[in-house]
Amino acid sequence: LAIVQVIRVILEYVDQKLKGAQNKCAKFLLSCLKCCFWCLEKFIKFLNRNAYIMVAIYGKNFCTSAKDAFFLLMRNIIRVAVLDKVTDFLLFLGKLLIVGIVGICSFFFFTGKIKIVEDAAPSLNYYWVPILTVVFGAYLIAHGFFSVYAMCVDTLFLCFCKCVAALFISRDNT
Known part of the structure; x- marks a missing residue:
């Protein structure tokens, strides 16, 4: 690489x-x-x-695992493509939702529209700068968390493919 x-x-x-x-x-x-x-x-x-x-x-060692993963994924190429695109789309929606909620909450906080924390909110002339900073930080944090979920989805998918392959092998032997 x-x-x-x-x-x-x-x-x-x-x-x-x-x-x-x-x-x-x-x-x-x-x-x-x-x-x-x-x-x-x-x-x-x-x-x-x-x-x-x-x-x-x-x-197993890396080269053997890479070969096994490659052949396992090539036997299920359509499933790989569909799962990859659906997962990417759902994770993108999740990031968008989190960033949107954090952006709206930070807007209301920094503009002083929330009565409970009105005293804690600083008085700002340009409130867009901290809002954009909070939104950018929220995106980075959401991206970090969702990358863990993406790895989990890939792991579960490889386990599923391996189980399906083992099921077909055992059924062919009987």
Whole structure:
């Protein structure tokens, strides 16, 4: 992963140096290389994540776990795609909900509209700055918590796929 990221940084550096160049072929080739290495980096991150899950579940070495995870996910590629998109969407809605609630509460707090904490709220001329800071912090915290849930969903999905595969193997043997 680090090697791919270094190559991507080098390609970005070359792209910055060639901004003034008029060579269309070089620009096209550079864009294709950047796209390929971006895809490779995303694939390696995905594979690493699932390989670490398999290491945690079975205690095998990383390479064996990566191979097992890869083949298990390739046998269930449609399920992987659907689960990944549905999970991403639901987690995005959760982050949006949390950030929205925190933003609305901080707006009411900093503008002094909440009677209970009216004395504790500071009097501000520009109340948008602390509100935006609180909202940004809420997003970072929600993202951190929901990344744990995303890892849990991936772990449960790999366990489900492994159980389904074991069920089909045992049914074929009888």
